[in-house]
Amino acid sequence: xxxxxxxxxxxxxxxxAPTATDDEQGRAGEARIGHxxxxxxxxxxxxYGPVHDPATGAVTxxxxxxxxxxxxxxxxxxxxxxxxxxxxxxxxxxxxxFAFHQLLVDHRDEIAAVVSAEHGKVLSDAAGEVARALECVxxxxxxxxxxKGGYTEQASSGVDVHEVKQAxxxxxxxxxxxxxxxxxxxxxxxxxxxxxxxxLKPSERDPSASLVVxxxxxxxxxxxxxVNVVQGDRVAVERLLEHPDVEAVSFVGSTPVARHVYETxxxxxxxVQALGGAKNHMVVLPDADVDVAADAAVSAAYxxxxxxxxxxxxxxAVGAVADSLVxxxxxxxxxxxxxxxxxxxxxxGPLITAEHRDRVAARVGTAAEEGATLVxxxxxxxxxxxxxxEGFFLHPTLVDHVRPEHTVYREEIFGPVLSxxxxxxxxxxxxxxxxxxxxxxxxxxxxxxxxxxxxxxxxRAGMIGVNVPIPVPVGYYSFGGWKSSLFGDLHVYGPxxxxxxxxxxxxxxxxxxxxxxxxxLGFPRTR
Ligand code: NAD
Numbered sequence: 001x002x003x004x005x006x007x008x009x010x011x012x013x014x015x016x017a018p019t020a021t022d023d024e025q026g027r028a029g030e031a032r033i034g035h036x037x038x039x040x041x042x043x044x045x046x047x048y049g050p051v052h053d054p055a056t057g058a059v060t061x062x063x064x065x066x067x068x069x070x071x072x073x074x075x076x077x078x079x080x081x082x083x084x085x086x087x088x089x090x091x092x093x094x095x096x097x098f099a100f101h102q103l104l105v106d107h108r109d110e111i112a113a114v115v116s117a118e119h120g121k122v123l124s125d126a127a128g129e130v131a132r133a134l135e136c137v138x139x140x141x142x143x144x145x146x147x148k149g150g151y152t153e154q155a156s157s158g159v160d161v162h163e164v165k166q167a168x169x170x171x172x173x174x175x176x177x178x179x180x181x182x183x184x185x186x187x188x189x190x191x192x193x194x195x196x197x198x199x200l201k202p203s204e205r206d207p208s209a210s211l212v213v214x215x216x217x218x219x220x221x222x223x224x225x226x227v228n229v230v231q232g233d234r235v236a237v238e239r240l241l242e243h244p245d246v247e248a249v250s251f252v253g254s255t256p257v258a259r260h261v262y263e264t265x266x267x268x269x270x271x272v273q274a275l276g277g278a279k280n281h282m283v284v285l286p287d288a289d290v291d292v293a294a295d296a297a298v299s300a301a302y303x304x305x306x307x308x309x310x311x312x313x314x315x316x317a318v319g320a321v322a323d324s325l326v327x328x329x330x331x332x333x334x335x336x337x338x339x340x341x342x343x344x345x346x347x348x349g350p351l352i353t354a355e356h357r358d359r360v361a362a363r364v365g366t367a368a369e370e371g372a373t374l375v376x377x378x379x380x381x382x383x384x385x386x387x388x389x390e391g392f393f394l395h396p397t398l399v400d401h402v403r404p405e406h407t408v409y410r411e412e413i414f415g416p417v418l419s420x421x422x423x424x425x426x427x428x429x430x431x432x433x434x435x436x437x438x439x440x441x442x443x444x445x446x447x448x449x450x451x452x453x454x455x456x457x458x459x460r461a462g463m464i465g466v467n468v469p470i471p472v473p474v475g476y477y478s479f480g481g482w483k484s485s486l487f488g489d490l491h492v493y494g495p496x497x498x499x500x501x502x503x504x505x506x507x508x509x510x511x512x513x514x515x516x517x518x519x520x521l522g523f524p525r526t527r
Contacts, residue, residue, distance in 0.1 A: 031061035033207050035070060035231055036214040038077040039224025045070065049204050049233065054120035054350040055340035057390035061118075063207045066232035071199070071239040074228040078170040078197040079245045081225030086167045086195040088223075090144050093193055100189075100220035101137045104130065111181050111212055116341040118206035119180060120349040120392070121304045123341060126181075133185035135475030136493045140189035146498045147194065156526040159510045165502035167195030168271070169247040172240040174261065175210075176253040177203035177352050178307045178414075184210055186479065186493045187250045188217070188227060194501040196248075198227045201240060205352050207231050241265045248500065250492060251275065252309075255412070255438070255484045262487035273488040273500055275309075275480060277412040278440035282312040282469055283429045283455065285446040286319040292467070293321075293445040294328035300443075300469035301418035302336060302348050302396045309485075310441045310463070310470045313413060314402075315420045316429045322422045326375060326400050329418070333376050333396045338385065350392040351415055357392040360415030364397050367408040367419075373400040378416060404432065412438070426451060434460040439482030443469050462486065 033051060034043030045064030053060045064070075085093075104111070112126035119126070149163035173187040184200050191198050202210035210229045217227050230236050237257075240246055241264045248271040251261040255276035265272035282300065284293045300312035317325050339346035351357040361379050368374050378395035381388070385395070394416055402409050402419040409419055423429040433442045443465035444455040452466045462481040465471030473479050473494065480491025490500040 030059060031208070033061050033063040033211070033231060035064055035066060035074065036211055036227075036229040037074045037225075038081075038228065039218055041211070042070075045231075051118055051205070051207065052353065052392075053117060054352055054392045055342070057354065057392060061208070063204050064231045065204065066201075066230040066236040066239075068235065068239040070232070071230050071236050071243065074199045074230045075170055075240070075243050075245050077225040077228050078199050081223060082167075082169055082197045085192070085197055085223060085226050088195075090147060093195070094141055094143060096221040097137060097141045097143075097189060097193060100217055100222070101134060101141065103216045103220055104134055104137060107212070107216060111209060113342075114208050114212055115181050115206065116349070118208055119177065120341050120352065121307075122346050122349050123344070125304050126341070129179055129182040132472065132475075133182045136185050137189045139475040139494060140193040143190070143193035143498070146495065147502070149504075155508070156524075158512070159508060159526075161506060161508050163504055163506050165194070165498070166505055168501060168503060169196060170245050171196045171198050171501065172243075172246045172249045173198055173200045174237055174240065174249065174251045174253070175200065175202050176309075177205035178304070178309065180206040180209040181213065183252050184213055186252070187497070188213070190493060190497045191250070191501045192222065192226055194498060196501055197225065199240065199246070200227065200229045201232060201236050202229065204231060204233050237261070238264075241270070242268050244268075246270060248272070249274070250497075250500070252492070258487050259484075271500065273480075273490050273492060274486070275492060276485050276487065277414075277438060278309045278311075278481060278485050279314060279409075279412055279436050279438040280310060280312050280441040280443070280461075281314045281316055281429075281433045281436065282443045282445065282465075283316045283423075283426075283433065284318060284321055284325055285426065285429075285444065285448065285451055286321045287447050288321060288445040289447070290321065290324050290328050293325060294332055296443075296445065296467075296469040297325075297329055297418065298332040298336070302333070302416045303470075305348050305351050305394070306416040306418075307352065307414055308470070310472050311414075312443065312469050313417065313419060314409065314432075315418055316423050316432055317420055318423050318426060318429050322420070326398070326420055329398060329420075330375050333398055334382065336396050338393060338395055339388065340391065348396065348416060350388075351394055352392065354392050356415070357394050360394055360413055360417060363408050363411065363413050363415075364399070364417060367399050367402065367406060370406045370408075372402045372406055372408065372419070374398075375400050375420075404435070426454070430455060430458050434458070437484045440485040441465065441471055441481070443467075443471060445469075462491070 258276035378397035478491035478494035478496035
């Protein structure tokens with residue numbers, strides 16, 4: 001099959017031969033990015049949306065936007081595949097996951113290129129996304145240990161009790177643009193290892209990585225229909241949320257949509273985990289090493305252009321450290337290289353769309369109007385920066401003297417903007433973390449073990465870093481925030497997702513001696 005520049009041959013739910021001529025249907029040379037249902041690419045649709053190369057602003061493809069009927073077809077494929085997949089032995093499922101792990105390793109660079117071409121992040125960062133996804137597959141390869149239930153011999157006289165964990169059925173996975181390979185792989189490995197079948201609805205902004213994943217799963221031996229992909233927008237999401245054959249929904253995205261997904265999905269009787277947005281604070285105490293803290297703040301604030309749910313967006317400088325820390329960050333920001341993700345010299349790429357870039361830039365303007373100090377204003381290219389053409393770029397921005405009432409503090413900006421809030425004391429700093437409506441990650445930088453331990457105990461957030469700015473848990477723990485960063489009870493990947501993707505059944509067994517049997521209308525007792 002033909003390929004389009006930067007798009008993997010594995011992403012061949014994408015074909016490069018559009019038949020229609022009008023703008024919405026796509027022009028010659030633009031990839032057609034379709035669905036993947038029952039093991040086959042389905043490129044045709046009634047509606048399409050544009051996919052851009054954010055580094056140039058050019059439209060590189062048209063993604064199918066599923067109708068309710070398209071979603072129904074994918075759910076039907078997953079429902080039909082469920083009985084046989086659930087009956088497939090645990091050891092066979094694990095063998096397939098091992099093969100998939102190897103394929104991911106073999107295709108790591110190719111996946112990174114697909115991610116970078118549509119998301120815009122630099123290639124090394126995209127490769128890091130694949131590396132973290134591999135951890136989740138590794139965990140799922142140990143599912144045999146995790147699916148063991150408990151057993152109690154002689155719970156009552158001659159009565160034994162055991163517990164089994166059974167698959168749910170069809171699981172819908174709805175994912176955001178910022179990790180188009182990793183977030184689907186936070187969900188799919190454990191969901192299918194537990195015996196479920198999946199309908200993935202990736203972001204319509206960078207849809208091709210999902211098709212690479214689907215093809216590699218097929219190549220690894222996952223039977224057709226066990227993992228399906230429907231491309232689309234809110235039309236597809238709404239249908240998944242109300243579909244009677246969808247048992248559970250794993251969602252990752254912004255807080256307003258996460259709240260809606262949780263409320264709508266649970267109203268339709270589904271089990272839902274919906275991870276939302278973030279406003280991650282990094283607290284720097286006066287005793288911290290300024291260079292270490294500045295390196296960490298710059299890496300965590302501007303990596304992936306700040307489009308990470310675990311990006312540091314607020315730096316809380318406690319006491320006298322503030323001036324030297326802001327200066328150390330300013331120096332480092334001035335040296336950052338912004339450019340296309342495909343250029344090995346680039347450290348930071350563009351934002352996902354022109355609209356999002358403009359929205360982030362507007363918040364920078366509002367910050368200045370509301371009284372904060374623009375130490376580095378990324379709306380202007382620094383001296384010596386090359387011409388970045390029509391790409392969706394915004395240079396790194398550093399805002400000092402931000403206060404909690406400022407718009408740039410209250411909203412999730414999701415761009416290369418670091419806000420510095422100055423606090424007098426540890427108590428004031430931890431108060432900021434705890435009063436914030438989001439509670440994904442929070443970090444503290446200090447050389448004082450007692451202060452670090454107090455922060456670990458006090459901070460109201462799901463993931464804490466001690467001298468670690470982006471404390472994303474390794475794949476054998478679970479990932480999730482508190483407050484408006486998570487709707488639902490269980491975190492994604494790791495042990496909590498095994499709980500999410502299974503139902504518990506408790507079996508009570510007795511093999512009675514007929515000679516002692518008799519009618520007894522009393523409520524069964526254990527003693
Ligand atoms: P988004 O909420 O716009 O989209 C997420 C998914 O929901 C996409 O598949 C999208 O098609 C769908 N969607 C969008 N609007 C919808 C609507 N009105 N109704 C139904 N479905 C809709 O998020 P995004 O812009 O793709 O991703 C960025 C956001 O995701 C940020 O807020 C970021 O913090 C968050 N995020 C959170 C985590 C986490 O683990 N907590 C991880 C990654 C990203």
